[in-house]
Each structure stands twice: as C-alpha cells, then as structure tokens.
Amino acid sequence: MVPHHADPARRLIVREVTLRDFRSYARLELELEPGLVLVTGENGAGKTNLLESLHLGTQGFSPRTRSDAQLIRYGAAAARVALSGERGSTPMLLEVTLGLDAPKRACLNGAAVQSTEHLRAEISTLVFTPDRLAVVKGGPAARRAYFDRTLGRLYPARATLPVAYAAAVGQRNAALRRVAAGLSSRDAVAPWSARVADLAAALVAARRDTLDLLQPGFCERAGELGLAGGRLDYASEAPTVSALEQRLERDVERGSTGLGPHLDDIAVRAGDRDLRTFGSQGEQRLAVLSLLLAEAELLRSRRGVSPLLLLDDVLSELDAGRRRILSEHIGSGGQAVITATGAEALPLAPAQLLTVVPGSVRGG
Numbered sequence: 001m002v003p004h005h006a007d008p009a010r011r012l013i014v015r016e017v018t019l020r021d022f023r024s025y026a027r028l029e030l031e032l033e034p035g036l037v038l039v040t041g042e043n044g045a046g047k048t049n050l051l052e053s054l055h056l057g058t059q060g061f062s063p064r065t066r067s068d069a070q071l072i073r074y075g076a077a078a079a080r081v082a083l084s085g086e087r088g089s090t091p092m093l094l095e096v097t098l099g100l101d102a103p104k105r106a107c108l109n110g111a112a113v114q115s116t117e118h119l120r121a122e123i124s125t126l127v128f129t130p131d132r133l134a135v136v137k138g139g140p141a142a143r144r145a146y147f148d149r150t151l152g153r154l155y156p157a158r159a160t161l162p163v164a165y166a167a168a169v170g171q172r173n174a175a176l177r178r179v180a181a182g183l184s185s186r187d188a189v190a191p192w193s194a195r196v197a198d199l200a201a202a203l204v205a206a207r208r209d210t211l212d213l214l215q216p217g218f219c220e221r222a223g224e225l226g227l228a229g230g231r232l233d234y235a236s237e238a239p240t241v242s243a244l245e246q247r248l249e250r251d252v253e254r255g256s257t258g259l260g261p262h263l264d265d266i267a268v269r270a271g272d273r274d275l276r277t278f279g280s281q282g283e284q285r286l287a288v289l290s291l292l293l294a295e296a297e298l299l300r301s302r303r304g305v306s307p308l309l310l311l312d313d314v315l316s317e318l319d320a321g322r323r324r325i326l327s328e329h330i331g332s333g334g335q336a337v338i339t340a341t342g343a344e345a346l347p348l349a350p351a352q353l354l355t356v357v358p359g360s361v362r363g364g
C-alpha cells in the first residue's frame with residue numbers, strides 16, 4: 001500500500017537547529033528540510049548525537065541516557081539546543097539548556113515549560129534506536145512504560161492516568177507499611193484501596209483503547225514488513241476494591257500492592273508466538289518499527305499533526321525490500337530524520353542528504 005501524503009498544514013517541521021556545546025558539537029547551525037532527511041557519516045562521526053539533540057529539543061530529554069551531564073560537551077559547563085520550525089501553520093521555537101551546575105530549562109515559544117512532560121504533551125517525536133528493541137524483548141515494565149507513553153500521546157486528556165495510578169499505589173503501599181509497623185489500623189488502608197481500584201479501572205480501560213487503536217495499523221505495517229499475524233494482547237482485569245481488600249494481609253506482609261495494572265504485561269505477538277521469547281532479533285526490530293509507524297499514522301489522523309520521526313541505525317539491519325517499505329512510510333509524513341553510514345542505504349532519494357564529520361554537518 002502506498003501511503004498518502006500528509007496535509008502540509010499539519011506537519012511538525014524543524015527548519016533550523018542550533019547547538020552549543022552539545023556532545024561532539026561545539027557550535028552547529030543547520031537547516032533542515034521537511035520530508036525525509038538522511039544523515040550519513042562514518043562510525044563515531046556524530047550522527048546519533050545529532051538525532052539526540054532533536055529529541056532533547058522537542059521532548060526535553062535524551063532517548064539514550066538519563067544523565068543530562070553526559071550531553072554537555074567535554075570540558076564545557078553548559079549545553080544549549082534551539083530548534084525553530086512550525087507545527088501546522090503555527091511557528092514553533094524550542095530551546096533546552098543544560099548546565100553542570102544549573103537545572104535543565106526548556107522554553108516553548110519563549111515561555112518557560114514547567115516540566116518535560118508538558119513538552120511531550122505538546123509535541124510528538126517518535127524515536128527508534130537499537131535500544132528500543134527492549135520494548136519487545138525487555139521485561140513487562142519496559143512495555144508498560146512504552147504503551148503508557150503512547151496512551152498519553154493518543155489520548156492527551158488521559159495522559160496523567162499512569163502517573164496518578166502509580167501515585168495511588170505508592171500511597172496505598174505507604175499505608176500498608178504503617179499498618180505493618182503498628183502505626184495505624186487496617187481501616188486506614190481502605191480509602192487507598194478504593195482510590196487504587198478507581199484509577200486501575202480507568203488505566204486498564206485507557207490501555208485497552210490505546211491498544212485497540214494501535215492494533216490494526218500495527219498488524220498492517222508488520223505484515224508489509226514481512227511479520228505476519230502481528231497482534232497486541234492485553235488480558236488485564238482491573239482489581240475491584242474487594243479483591244484488593246481480600247489481599248490485605250498478604251499486602252501488609254510484603255509492604256506493597258500485589259494486584260493491579262502496575263504488574264500487567266502486554267504481549268507483542270506474531271500469530272501465536274510471543275516475540276519477547278520466541279522472536280528473532282530481526283522480528284523484534286520489525287515489531288518495534290511497526291508500532292512506531294502505526295502510532296505515527298494515528299497521531300496524524302487523530303491529532304492532526306504528523307510527529308517528528310527519528311530513526312537511528314535501522315537501515316543497515318534491513319534487507320533492500322524492507323528498507324524500501326520503511327522509507328516510503330516514513331517519507332510520507334511530516335519530517336523524518338534517519339541515519340546511515342552511507343547514502344546507498346536509502347533506496348529512494350531523500351529530501352535532504354546531510355554528511356556528518358566530527359564536530360560539523362555538511363548539507364545539501
């Protein structure tokens with residue numbers, strides 16, 4: 001199936017990138033084109049660093065490290081990423097600064113952003129890096145985190161549910177430990193059980209809705225990429241108040257809530273096979289890419305803005321046929337930045353070809 005082109009009025013496009021002391025870049029000023037941007041360069045040249053700067057600038061954090069200090073160029077005290085472009089027909093100016101001795105600051109159109117979650121709620125960037133295989137092959141926590149972020153992007157009004165639910169579980173756990181320590185009675189846990197049950201029901205419903213939305217596109221993209229029978233399985237039931245209360249003794253003993261969607265898993269399958277244990281590395285990669293493509297299409301059709309796609313080190317791992325299918329899909333949306341060691345890895349002509357050499361980027 002040939003993907004249709006997104007309405008140009010509804011794309012998230014980064015036009016200018018300005019970096020100061022970010023990773024291997026002391027100073028960089030770079031213009032980007034809409035559409036498919038291919039970033040080439042030798043190993044270690046700085047391709048991933050450039051992608052990372054786009055992620056930091058649009059989402060407020062790095063997809064590859066939790067330590068912001070690592071992002072500051074060796075020997076420098078602060079780093080800055082500034083991006084300008086547009087969201088639909090609205091101009092967009094993003095700026096993130098990091099300092100060794102200063103807190104991270106983010107601004108959107110000149111106004112300070114309270115936290116990076118706010119940035120994520122406003123701007124959608126989807127990223128593939130080889131680390132993302134953890135979505136399929138990692139433990140349940142990695143999948144919950146991934147699909148809960150998707151939930152937040154597809155249903156902004158429900159984006160705070162996962163955090164609110166986790167907070168309620170945390171408070172119930174604290175109440176359980178006070179009981180165990182003899183500091184309060186068992187009755188004191190009841191209000192928290194009720195709150196956990198309420199939020200659990202809302203979270204399970206939101207996860208189901210999210211997976212129902214993703215399912216058809218996931219199956220279709222996976223099929224095109226040669227992974228038949230792609231399926232997302234979520235067999236969770238939210239615990240009732242009485243189910244939680246029945247566990248009270250055991251929960252007091254272990255000091256934590258042993259029932260609820262914070263323990264759920266979402267199986268990513270091909271036919272009857274759970275790809276976590278029975279998928280090859282190649283199949284796991286195709287599944288992660290199919291999830292990304294399915295979500296990008298949903299963001300386009302439901303939220304009206306094509307997300308920025310960042311794909312690192314994916315082409316070299318795919319055969320020519322799959323490279324073509326992937327390139328056609330990512331090239332059809334708003335803007336996609338993809339890395340490769342050489343231009344021949346992309347089976348079609350990109351909108352822009354960039355060549356990275358240590359510390360700088362040459363553009364076409």
Ligand SMILES: Nc1ncnc2c1ncn2[C@@H]1O[C@H](COP(=O)(O)OP(=O)(O)O)[C@@H](O)[C@H]1O
Pocket residue numbers: 022023024025041042043044045046047048049050070071072073074356
């Ligand atoms: N904080 C930093 N300051 C300066 N250089 C850095 C920093 N972090 C990483 N680098 C350098 O960036 C280079 C790797 O860049 P990377 O984008 O991962 O390359 P690739 O083109 O292979 O994706 C390495 O040479 C590394 O030393």
Ligand SMILES: [Mg+2]
Pocket residue numbers: 047048049312313
């Ligand atoms: Mg790299």
